Amino acid sequence: MKANLTALVAVAPMEGVMDATTRDLITRQGGWDFCVTEFLRVTQGRQPARVFHRLCPELRQNAQTPTGVPVHLQLLGSDPQSLAENAQIAVSAGAKVVDLNFGCPAKIVNRHLGGASMLRYPDRLYDATFATAQALKALNAPVTAKMRLGYDDTELTLDNARALNAAGITQLVVHARTRAQGYKPPAHWEWVAKIAEVVDVPVFANGDIWTLADYQRCVAVSGVDHAMLGRSSMTNPWLAKQIKQHLAGEEVEQVDLNG
Numbered sequence: 068m069k070a071n072l073t074a075l076v077a078v079a080p081m082e083g084v085m086d087a088t089t090r091d092l093i094t095r096q097g098g099w100d101f102c103v104t105e106f107l108r109v110t111q112g113r114q115p116a117r118v119f120h121r122l123c124p125e126l127r128q129n130a131q132t133p134t135g136v137p138v139h140l141q142l143l144g145s146d147p148q149s150l151a152e153n154a155q156i157a158v159s160a161g162a163k164v165v166d167l168n169f170g171c172p173a174k175i176v177n178r179h180l181g182g183a184s185m186l187r188y189p190d191r192l193y194d195a196t197f198a199t200a201q202a203l204k205a206l207n208a209p210v211t212a213k214m215r216l217g218y219d220d221t222e223l224t225l226d227n228a229r230a231l232n233a234a235g236i237t238q239l240v241v242h243a244r245t246r247a248q249g250y251k252p253p254a255h256w257e258w259v260a261k262i263a264e265v266v267d268v269p270v271f272a273n274g275d276i277w278t279l280a281d282y283q284r285c286v287a288v289s290g291v292d293h294a295m296l297g298r299s300s301m302t303n304p305w306l307a308k309q310i311k312q313h314l315a316g317e318e319v320e321q322v323d324l325n326g
């Protein structure tokens with residue numbers, strides 16, 4: 068096998084779970100390229116810097132975990148001005164990359180047009196993302212996005228991906244399920260392939276990559292070798308290293324997860 072040293076593996080944002088301590092424990096195991104914080108919901112108005120520091124204490128440490136893995140800060144919202152302003156504050160508070168959440172399925176969030184509910188309106192998705200990307204341009208900070216395949220179905224999947232791409236994101240993570248599909252397996256990695264065809268930024272596959280074998284199947288189906296791992300980063304924090312060892316053509320260290 069030819070060594071692949073360019074594939075990136077990221078720790079997924081997980082509200083209520085993936086805090087700075089957990090990010091530290093996971094990234095210490097090696098193989099991880101970046102993490103994304105739990106989301107900060109912004110509706111109207113500007114949050115003070117301390118809110119960003121509470122969400123992401125790493126902002127005071129060059130936005131990196133103690134072992135030097137970058138941490139991106141995730142915002143959730145729909146109002147272009149509010150997202151843009153708060154993204155600027157986040158960067159002033161130390162964030163290097165701002166990620167936008169277009170996947171959250173929570174009812175309270177969706178009722179207020181945030182998270183996955185934005186996937187019903189590609190034009191609003193564009194406006195919110197464009198405003199944020201423009202606001203951060205002057206600060207030299209990129210905007211990335213994380214999307215599900217859709218709200219109820221996949222009718223607008225490619226329109227949404229195109230909208231995010233046109234709005235100026237530099238990277239896209241795809242949780243390969245609609246909101247309606249929740250967390251029900253399987254993740255539809257074939258859609259990651261379709262999305263990768265219509266955008267010109269790096270695409271990350273996300274959803275149900277629990278093992279190295281899952282990663283290999285996901286690459287085969289999606290054609291994408293960047294991956295973001297959520298729940299498996301907690302059940303097997305060594306998975307990123309195992310993926311990297313596999314890609315480098317090295318022997319993969321086996322870990323007894325029950326030991």
Ligand SMILES: Cc1cc2nc3c(=O)[nH]c(=O)nc-3n(C[C@H](O)[C@H](O)[C@H](O)COP(=O)(O)O)c2cc1C
Nearest residue numbers: 079080081082105106168213242274275296297298
């Ligand atoms: C408890 C929990 C909290 C989550 N919180 C967030 C979040 O704050 N932002 C986000 O974009 N996704 C969030 N997600 C979705 C995950 O980032 C990921 O897309 C999803 O778990 C599928 O990936 P996995 O199968 O590797 O876990 C959350 C998922 C879980 C299980």
